[in-house]
Amino acid sequence: AHSQQLSSSMAGVLSHRTSQDLAFDRQKVFRVIPQNDEQVEFLNFLASIMEVDFWKPDSVTLIRPKMQVDFRVEAEKSFDVEDLLKESGMEYQVLIDNLQAAMDAQFDSKVRATSHSYEKYNNWDTIAAWTADIAAQNPDLVSRSVIGETYEGRSIYLLKVGKNNQNKKAIFIDCGFHAREWISPAFCQWFVKEAVETYGKDTVMTTLLDKLDFYVLPVINIDGYVYTWTNDRMWRKTRSKNAGSVCYGTDPNRNFDAGWCTLGASKSPCASTYCGSAPESEKETKALADFIREHLSTIKAYLTIHSYSQLLLFPYSYTYDLPPNYQELNSIASAASKKLASLYNTKYTYGPGAETIYPAAGGSDDWAYNQGIKYSFTFELRDTGRVGSPTYAPFMLPTFTSGEFTGTSNRMILRNVHTGMKDA
Numbered sequence: 001a002h003s004q005q006l007s008s009s010m011a012g013v014l015s016h017r018t019s020q021d022l023a024f025d026r027q028k029v030f031r032v033i034p035q036n037d038e039q040v041e042f043l044n045f046l047a048s049i050m051e052v053d054f055w056k057p058d059s060v061t062l063i064r065p066k067m068q069v070d071f072r073v074e075a076e077k078s079f080d081v082e083d084l085l086k087e088s089g090m091e092y093q094v095l096i097d098n099l100q101a102a103m104d105a106q107f108d109s110k111v112r113a114t115s116h117s118y119e120k121y122n123n124w125d126t127i128a129a130w131t132a133d134i135a136a137q138n139p140d141l142v143s144r145s146v147i148g149e150t151y152e153g154r155s156i157y158l159l160k161v162g163k164n165n166q167n168k169k170a171i172f173i174d175c176g177f178h179a180r181e182w183i184s185p186a187f188c189q190w191f192v193k194e195a196v197e198t199y200g201k202d203t204v205m206t207t208l209l210d211k212l213d214f215y216v217l218p219v220i221n222i223d224g225y226v227y228t229w230t231n232d233r234m235w236r237k238t239r240s241k242n243a244g245s246v247c248y249g250t251d252p253n254r255n256f257d258a259g260w261c262t263l264g265a266s267k268s269p270c271a272s273t274y275c276g277s278a279p280e281s282e283k284e285t286k287a288l289a290d291f292i293r294e295h296l297s298t299i300k301a302y303l304t305i306h307s308y309s310q311l312l313l314f315p316y317s318y319t320y321d322l323p324p325n326y327q328e329l330n331s332i333a334s335a336a337s338k339k340l341a342s343l344y345n346t347k348y349t350y351g352p353g354a355e356t357i358y359p360a361a362g363g364s365d366d367w368a369y370n371q372g373i374k375y376s377f378t379f380e381l382r383d384t385g386r387v388g389s390p391t392y393a394p395f396m397l398p399t400f401t402s403g404e405f406t407g408t409s410n411r412m413i414l415r416n417v418h419t420g421m422k423d424a
């Protein structure tokens with residue numbers, strides 16, 4: 001029995017494996033908190049002499065003293081980095097000792113679904129088929145449309161979720177901006193499932209769907225998402241070709257027309273926070289922005305789902321100025337994070353983006369806000385990263401038994417909507 005079990009799980013592993021096989025072997029993820037400018041400078045130096053993938057913040061240029069910084073380095077360099085860190089006197093922790101171990105768990109059929117599952121990660125084809133199925137199965141609540149095409153020619157699907165009624169206000173929710181943040185598309189799918197399963201049973205959900213429409217965009221950066229399944233699990237950007245560069249992709253959340261590329265974004269096509277050649281240069285961000293522009297009279301709230309860090313952010317991120325309805329946004333965020341902590345004790349930090357994490361221009365939240373959508377929030381879902389854990393790494397949350405990971409934010413959003421929509 002034992003050997004049979006072993007061989008069937010091996011078969012599962014092998015059938016899912018691709019060129020990513022040992023790509024992350026012995027790579028380490030370090031966590032540091034630079035205490036002063038000199039230590040920040042040291043991290044810049046490190047990034048200049050080798051390839052460093054910043055997980056948090058998103059780029060070396062965003063690092064400031066006292067900020068928690070998580071970064072990934074190549075296997076061959078990991079011991080040098082550790083030596084350099086020791087020499088620098090900066091305190092460090094090894095967040096992940098061998099990234100491949102965490103990655104291996106990701107290839108398990110317990111994590112990657114073979115047919116659609118709300119408790120596993122689904123590949124793009126499965127999600128695409130699901131958007132058609134969920135609409136076909138719930139014709140009175142869900143309808144599907146196509147808002148555009150990706151760079152590589154995939155249809156960008158949008159679900160409209162709500163009881164068919166006239167003149168409804170709407171809440172727009174998107175997932176999958178950044179390709180490696182897999183929990184995000186999983187959340188969007190979970191949200192739609194909750195909506196259709198609890199409509200007519202749960203009074204809050206029933207009222208919400210009677211009175212409002214939810215536009216749910218399950219994956220916006222589809223090409224990037226596909227690439228994380230097939231080539232590089234840690235890919236972040238889109239997959240468009242950059243003229244005059246060997247590097248691919250633009251950071252979609254630096255590509256909107258909100259202080260575009262002025263702060264916390266890079267003009268270098270090779271950077272993970274590349275702002276693109278112009279605002280909305282990416283077909284994906286253009287399609288999203290076009291849809292929102294065309295529906296400004298009904299969309300009253302904009303929610304965009306990222307990971308990780310457990311944050312609830314609102315405008316602005318492109319400036320330290322506070323938005324006109326700062327007080328209101330702050331009290332909504334405060335109520336939401338309190339409600340959220342009551343569920344799984346997950347603590348979410350909240351505030352305006354620029355001061356809460358870092359200034360970063362060109363984000364969809366600031367752009368939507370400036371279009372007149374007064375309730376605009378970015379969620380950074382779980383995890384916060386557990387030091388030394390090989391199997392419970394950020395970006396790579398394990399199976400979400402009983403919707404623990406995806407369900408969490410669902411309640412938070414409901415709470416948000418509830419509080420925030422009152423006078424919208």
Ligand code: ARG
Nearest residue numbers: 058253317353360363366378
């Ligand atoms: N981690 C997200 C990002 O850097 C945070 C987005 C916050 N909003 C913003 N406009 N920068 O894309």
Ligand code: ZN
Nearest residue numbers: 178181306307
């Ligand atoms: Zn993100």
